[in-house]
Amino acid sequence: MRALTQVADRKLELREIDAPPPPAAGEVQVRVKAIALNHLDLWGFRGMAFAKRKLPLIAGVEGSGEIAAVGDGVTGFTAGDPVVMYGGLTCGTCKACREGRDNLCENIGGIMGFHIDGFARDLLNMPARLVIPVPKGVSFRDAACAPIAYGTVEHMLFDNAKLQPGETMLVQAGGSGIGTVAIKMAKAMGCTVITTVGDDVKAEKVKALGADHVINYRTERFETITRKLTGKKGVDVVFEHVGGEGFNGSLLVLKRGGRLVTCGSTAGPSITLNLMQLFQQQYKIFGSFGASMRNIADGLAKMAKGLTPVIDMEVPLAEYERGLERIESRQVFGKIIVHF
Structure with missing residues (x-):
């Protein structure tokens, strides 16, 4: 499968990598459909990570997709369901996570696409608890803006x-x-x-x-x-x-x-x-930093009622870097979407 990989500061490569295995118990496999670009993507591209990271690293901090497969014990999702993915690898067990304050996780494993492998790939496995359903009528393009922007x-x-x-x-x-x-x-x-x-x-x-x-x-x-x-x-x-x-x-x-x-x-x-x-x-x-799962769901609900994002530009995965250049130029108005 394809994965857009950062191999050095300001250097990206579109690589072929092995597809993930079937999802484990408690996981879902997501087929990525769109990612939305943010300043976090630009900072990561420049090498401005706030914590140590190892390259190569799969890019993409915000995205949407559809369920490709579900692991044992997962309920509420079936193949083909549209979803968005939470961008922080939270523990799910600390006090903040239990209280629904996901962005204050005490044991977070990193921000996807910034510290750890992100969403700019065809398929990935995610804990089902970090996946949020997309309401009917919301496009993959618009939904990709929910995890960070909304x-x-x-x-x-x-x-x-x-x-x-x-x-x-x-x-x-x-x-x-x-x-x-x-x-x-x-x-x-x-x-x-x-x-x-x-x-x-x-x-x-x-x-x-x-x-x-x-x-x-x-x-x-x-x-x-x-x-x-x-x-x-x-x-x-x-x-x-x-x-x-x-x-x-x-x-x-x-x-x-x-x-x-x-x-x-x-x-x-x-x-x-x-x-x-x-x-x-x-x-x-x-x-304020990031959002909770509830915040993302609330943003998606507003999209479903017609409060849709402003889209500046849409590019294919191979032109991801052109989207970053647009953000860096400060000419961008709204969001930039990368399609798969």
């Missing part, structure tokens, strides 16, 4: 920031994969959305998604405009995944007692924080 936004907005209908939210980098999802989810529940983008073309696209106010951060100060738009009160929530110099600006546009939730640092991982501002304004800052 799951991450669900966890950020509703588990952490606890976004409420009618609130005002600033979405940083609204043209990104998770940015577009955040805009659509917030608008679906009646929130006012202010968003930042890096060019005027993206500005028109996020307006079409329903964003109420769009700020080109390259030509305007988002802090000044956001404060004006809110009558100097500030926003209830900031959806932050950029970091760098803009992080303190994101704090500045929060109202007293406002909530900032962050899951990324694409513009830089280090900041200087004014602690007096933090406690005097009673800000709440949430670090």
